[in-house]
Amino acid sequence: xxxxxxxxxxxxxxGGSLRLSCTASGRTFSxxxxxxxxxxxxxxxxxxxxxxxxxxxxxxxxxxKGRFTISRDNAKNTVYLQMNSLKPEDTAAYYCGASRTPxxxxxxxxxxxxxxxxQVTVSx
Numbered sequence: 001x002x003x004x005x006x007x008x009x010x011x012x013x014x015g016g017s018l019r020l021s022c023t024a025s026g027r028t029f030s031x032x033x034x035x036x037x038x039x040x041x042x043x044x045x046x047x048x049x050x051x052x053x054x055x056x057x058x059x060x061x062x063x064x065k066g067r068f069t070i071s072r073d074n075a076k077n078t079v080y081l082q083m084n085s086l087k088p089e090d091t092a093a094y095y096c097g098a099s100r101t102p103x104x105x106x107x108x109x110x111x112x113x114x115x116x117x118x119q120v121t122v123s124x
Contacts, residue, residue: 001025001026001113002024002025002026002028002029002032002098002112002113003024003025003026003113004022004023004024004025004096004097004098004113004114004115004116005022005023005024005115005116006020006021006022006094006095006096006115006116006117006118007020007021007022007023007118008020008021008118009093009094009118009119009120010119010120010121011121011122011123012086012120012121012122012123013122013123014086014087014088014122014123014124015085015086016086016122017082017083017084017085017086018083018086018120019080019081019082019083020036020080020081020083020094020096020118020120021078021079021080022034022036022078022079022080022081022096022115023076023077023078024077024078024079024098025077026077029074029077029098030053030054030074031053031100032053032098032099032100032112032113033050033051033052033053033098033099033100033101033102033103033104033105034050034051034070034072034079034096034097034098034099034104035047035048035049035050035051035096035097035099035104035105035106035111036048036049036050036070036079036081036094036095036096036097037094037095037096037097037108038090038092038093038094038095038120039092039093039095039117040089040091040092040093041092043092045095045108046061047061047106047107047108048060048061048064048068048081048094049061049064049068049070049081050070050099050103050104050105050106051070051071051072051079051104052102052103052104053102053103054074055071055072055074057103058070058071059106061106063089064083064090067083067084067085067086068081068082068083068084069081069082069084070082079096081094081096083120086120086122087122088122088123088124089122090120090122091120091121091122092119092120093117093118093119093120094117094118094119094120095114095115095116095117096114096115097111097112097113097114097115098111098112098113098114099111099112100112
């Protein structure tokens with residue numbers, strides 16, 4: 001069992017930055033690929049980006065490439081989502097997920113555990 005807790009959300013002006021953190025319980029964090037998803041009001045959950053178990057590879061949805069960066073610190077059981085040049089359309093609840101697959105996935109169904117989410121609001 002893995003418990004995930006996100007933090008770092010908040011209100012920021014367009015063009016600003018935020019760093020989200022997702023900390024996992026347990027000793028097996030490095031066994032999981034991690035992903036970030038988001039859900040805006042009235043919209044379906046969508047993939048934001050993912051990172052492999054070792055952190056050697058990351059991948060992102062097109063709309064955040066060049067602005068968002070995912071990293072992980074396995075010694076701290078934490079994955080990060082650095083968000084720069086934020087836009088109002090990035091406003092959403094952001095969730096981290098843990099996947100037993102080595103590479104993770106852009107599909108929510110491939111993730112086994114989820115955090116409770118943290119709200120990001122970008123004002124124009």
